[in-house]
Amino acid sequence: MPELPEVENFKNYIDETSLHQKIAAIQIAAPELLVNTTIDILRDTLKGNVFEDTFRHGKFLFIRLLKNGFLMLHFGMTGDLLYYTPDKKYPKVYVLLIQFENGRNLAFSDQRRLGKIGLVKNVESFIKDRGYGKDALKISLEEFIALFQKRRIAIKTALMNQKIVAGVGNEFSDEILFQSKVHPESKSNVLPIEKLKEIYQHMLAILQEAIEQNADRSKLEHYFFLDHRKEGLKCPECKGDTKLRTIGGRSSYFCPSCQKLYT
DNA sequence: GAAGTTGTTTATTA
DNA sequence: CTAATAAACAACTT
The missing domain is CATH 3.20.190.10 (MutM-like, N-terminal)
Incomplete structure (x- = not known):
């Protein structure tokens, strides 16, 4: 997509x-x-x-x-x-x-x-x-943290909301949160600033590499959840089972043991 | 053949 | 007013 x-x-x-x-x-x-x-x-x-x-x-x-x-x-x-x-x-x-x-x-x-x-x-x-937020590649760390600290919704839903930050969709949000080791249902406003910073940095790194590879998914296979969107797969980190859950009305894949839930 | 799929908009509620 | 939530839409796959 x-x-x-x-x-x-x-x-x-x-x-x-x-x-x-x-x-x-x-x-x-x-x-x-x-x-x-x-x-x-x-x-x-x-x-x-x-x-x-x-x-x-x-x-x-x-x-x-x-x-x-x-x-x-x-x-x-x-x-x-x-x-x-x-x-x-x-x-x-x-x-x-x-x-x-x-x-x-x-x-x-x-x-x-x-x-x-x-x-x-x-x-x-x-x-x-139309109320769209800053582009995901242009938003500053300070702006990103300020916006996400005041949202009480699931971090995945916030990342996908184009009026908060523009450009991230369902598949990239799963990968960003997996890399950041954050459970997609974590409340955005309770995440430590250090975690928000990690999410921001992974967002930039993943989007930038995807652009460098011309968004060619066959060159992005090392990103687990960009390429392996199924339930019950073995997490490459902990070898546990991946989970599927509907979050913000969208199918969300994650590793429940690697990705910590902040509530 | 009913349910699932995603990005966005719209409607409803707090 | 803002924020959160849910449903709707398209058309094709499972």
Whole structure:
């Protein structure tokens, strides 16, 4: 599922393929993904326009346009990008297709259609108005500790809340807490400052390495819970059984003996 | 074929 | 007002 590292990877992909080319036409196959815009407005805005550069905040990707602000993309659970040269094998299934004047296409596919497509005039006010927290890679240790010390919810739920810190989802939250040896149901506000610091440091380290590996899960196999999401597996540390529990409405995997519960 | 899956939004309650 | 909680949505897998 696209979390922060995957979205960073999409950003790099667009930077490498789709910048500085005039858009000849677009196709919109899933109008229900549009937020605060319409098919006509999106088409009028993008046609003849140019992708200039990109900016990521949490799991949101913003593409700056030569004219008229930014194109906003959110990848939901199944969003994906493919830049390709149309031939007989295509078009593949897409929700949005960008056709460049050079003949290449950029397809945004989203099998389960939980993604979002929109136009944004000002990225900072978009983030502020919707209440999203600082990006997980940009938040300072002091800000992180202050925010998590005043939340009484489970630490896993807090980590996944985009309005506290933006970018961490279900799978990375499990891995961060396993590395930090903290039980996901621990109350955020009772964790010692030293533990919050560890969580912060592991969050940065894991996200950064995932980005360096282009979010390729096959290169992240040493992260146990990123790759082994099943109940009853042997914990690589203590050889005990891993557990599954629904926390914050999401399936959470953890090692009950290695990960200490703070209440 | 009913239940499980995740990121986000919305509704409800404290 | 803020914070916490639960449910809803999409569409595909088990």
